[in-house]
Amino acid sequence: MGDDSERLYRLDEVAHITGSSTTSPSDASRACSGSRACDSMSDEPLVSAFVERWRPKTHTFHMSFRECTITLQDVAYQLGLPVDGRYVSGCLTDFQKLLGVSPPANQIQKFAVNCTWFHETFGECPAGADEETVRHFARAYIMLLLGTQLFADKFDNRIHIRWLPYVVRLEEMCGYSWGSAALAWLYRCMCRVANRHVVKLAGPLQLLQSWIFWRFSGFRPAGYDEFSWPLASRWSGHNPSGSEKGPRVQMWKLRIDMLQLRDLSGGPSGCASEGVGASSYGLMAVCDGTDIFCHRIVASD
Known part of the structure; x- marks a missing residue:
């Protein structure tokens, strides 16, 4: 054909x-012509602080209240990528x-x-x-x-x-299942950087950051209240502070240490495999057909 x-x-x-x-x-x-220009939205100190919580053996972030991880559902909603289909x-x-x-x-x-x-x-x-x-x-x-x-x-x-x-x-x-391939690559990159001899993180960092903002609303930048599809595009205009990274990493690590279960927003999906499905993302309408992401408008949490 x-x-x-x-x-x-x-x-x-x-x-x-x-x-x-x-x-x-x-x-x-x-x-995209600059170095990591397409990932310019990434808040490196925040991402670095979270990656320190990554445990390669379980593929989860070890938080003080429970373990959390990024799931295929998160990839589908955050980046709008298909998670079904032929493998890549x-x-x-x-x-x-x-x-x-x-x-x-x-x-x-x-x-x-x-x-x-x-x-x-x-x-x-x-x-x-x-x-x-x-x-x-x-x-x-x-x-x-x-x-x-x-x-x-x-x-x-x-x-x-x-x-x-x-x-x-x-x-x-x-x-093709681009969503599963992207998630597998992010897992692999975070497992690599968990090695103390690896200092530079690669992979779809926009997925990681958007997941952080979605699941932990207290970490979201101010002024980004309008939702769009895919959900990661909500932060496309985010320009993290260019101040010295070292103190900001320490600040984020302290804030992560202080997190409690009540600080988890957007439903419990991604933590202990609970609350899976569109309802945990607060979608106003979802189809059960082949294209389940047929509505772009989502409700704020």
Whole structure:
């Protein structure tokens, strides 16, 4: 079956944490051009303080009142990613065929390509480009999203070519369980950084931070009361303080130490596997069909 053009460009119905997906690939790629630019919303001291509570053996945050963790349900609601479907398992394929050009040898590091090459090569789709060229740019844009938002590594400056097979048929990408892959990658990154010799955290930190804000309302920044879909987009304008990180990490660690069960908000989902389901997220309406996330409006807690 060939690519369905109506499905291929139907992006307006889904928003991601960088903003509305009506943003052009060239605009979005420029927005991601800096080191960890797509994760600029991350409050590093807060995230670091929580990661210190992570226990690799149980894949949970060890809190003073109980253990908590991020679940597939959280990924689905926070990032709007599918958690059902085919599993994501990377393999290699032809770069030249899918993107129309291959990176030079000095832009390749083992099985990864420097982000700078993507930005320079696919920064702006030329006016009047034919359909095949548009597909090349769309594939490059999606690879940037995967490599800089969901599956970023600690180097922050390269895109792994394992994602090439998934952009072959763009209309089939929604058939993969990207949510479970993103959660597994976040777990793996937090387990790695739990080692005292690893100091830099990678992975979808926007998921971790949004989960913290959702579950612990006392940690939320002021002025972000309007809900949107997916839920992590609520914090897209958050600009953490640029003050010295060391004292802020200590401040967050102290506040986490003082947390009690009553400080947990948004329902008990994510703690001891209780309260699963849409009701724990306070959704006003949810469908039981294939697309259970059919309503974007959610109630405040």
